Amino acid sequence: MAEQLVLPFLSNSTSLTVIELCAGAGGQALGLHSAGFHPLALVDNDQSCVTTLQENFKGVNVYLEDLKTWNGKPFEHVDLLAAGLPCPPFSKAGKQLGSDDERNLFRVILDIISEVKPRGVMIENVPGLLDARFDEFRSNFQDQLHKMGYTSAWKLLNACDYGVSQLRPRVVLVALRKGLALDFSWSRPLEINPPTVGETLYDLMAENGWKKVDEWKQKANKIAPTLVGGSKKHGGPDLGPTRAKRAWASLGVNGHLIAQSAPESEFDGNPCLTVKMCARLQGFPDNWFFSGRKTAAYRQVGNAFPPPVAASVGRELFRVLTTTKKVFAVNSNLG
Numbered sequence: 534m535a536e537q538l539v540l541p542f543l544s545n546s547t548s549l550t551v552i553e554l555c556a557g558a559g560g561q562a563l564g565l566h567s568a569g570f571h572p573l574a575l576v577d578n579d580q581s582c583v584t585t586l587q588e589n590f591k592g593v594n595v596y597l598e599d600l601k602t603w604n605g606k607p608f609e610h611v612d613l614l615a616a617g618l619p620c621p622p623f624s625k626a627g628k629q630l631g632s633d634d635e636r637n638l639f640r641v642i643l644d645i646i647s648e649v650k651p652r653g654v655m656i657e658n659v660p661g662l663l664d665a666r667f668d669e670f671r672s673n674f675q676d677q678l679h680k681m682g683y684t685s686a687w688k689l690l691n692a693c694d695y696g697v698s699q700l701r702p703r704v705v706l707v708a709l710r711k712g713l714a715l716d717f718s719w720s721r722p723l724e725i726n727p728p729t730v731g732e733t734l735y736d737l738m739a740e741n742g743w744k745k746v747d748e749w750k751q752k753a754n755k756i757a758p759t760l761v762g763g764s765k766k767h768g769g770p771d772l773g774p775t776r777a778k779r780a781w782a783s784l785g786v787n788g789h790l791i792a793q794s795a796p797e798s799e800f801d802g803n804p805c806l807t808v809k810m811c812a813r814l815q816g817f818p819d820n821w822f823f824s825g826r827k828t829a830a831y832r833q834v835g836n837a838f839p840p841p842v843a844a845s846v847g848r849e850l851f852r853v854l855t856t857t858k859k860v861f862a863v864n865s866n867l868g
Contacts, residue, residue, distance in 0.1 A: 558823060570612070791805060
């Protein structure tokens with residue numbers, strides 16, 4: 534099972550600060566907090582996501598706002614600015630309109646970075662962003678960061694390399710103030726294989742005494758395909774397009790629906806996953822609250838950045854930013 538990350542959200546003398554934009558269900562924020570970052574602000578323009586964040590991050594500033602109008606000035610010089618920017622402009626499941634898509638927020642995030650002046654930046658998106666058609670887009674974005682004093686790099690990370698029972702490739706950009714980036718290195722994949730879908734979900738599938746759960750576990754003997762949450766314009770409570778549904782069927786899962794509960798004792802056939810099962814496949818702890826009815830809750834889960842992956846990048850960012858902060862403090866004292 535993926536790493537179970539621990540609450541509550543407490544600040545201490547060793548914590549670094551982070552604000553997160555397009556925070557969604559809080560997967561990236563949870564991972565970064567487990568790595569040592571204390572969240573100062575979480576921003577999203579979706580009410581269900583905001584309610585989810587408020588319930589799980591007690592005492593943290595949560596904003597229901599459009600990034601185009603959000604004022605980040607009160608959080609100037611935060612240690613880290615993180616964001617899970619909208620994926621549809623770059624997703625291979627869509628038209629890949631990039632900068633021509635109204636949902637593209639990369640230009641907006643540059644304005645916020647210029648305003649907030651964080652020491653580091655972490656942005657997550659879909660693998661389609663690395664397609665050749667977006668080479669110029671990525672290069673221009675990094676050029677703008679360079680002009681603001683940052684060194685940056687993109688990296689494709691697979692969630693299954695960090696203990697998550699799902700392939701889920703994601704692109705991460707890390708940008709650090711010039712000089713800090715020299716000490717940064719991407720976290721290495723774990724040396725153990727992640728658990729299979731059957732191993733990960735066995736207890737949840739067995740909750741209602743399903744008699745065929747052991748047989749199902751044997752069939753669900755691989756990691757999951759990538760969960761698909763869909764956009765606000767498209768997508769409902771199912772596990773994705775036809776190809777994804779076929780992949781789920783090979784694991785003994787009915788991908789056409791999201792269930793309200795585990796299969797009953799006499800159930801026969803391929804069971805559907807519940808929102809809680811999907812959340813566990815993403816690496817969320819079982820006690821994580823998701824606001825809204827089934828469609829809204831599943832969309833949050835399906836669009837999330839797996840917390841263990843965010844934690845793996847976050848730990849390296851924490852190491853670099855903590856070390857440089859201590860050096861700065863020592864030099865200041867010497868002056």
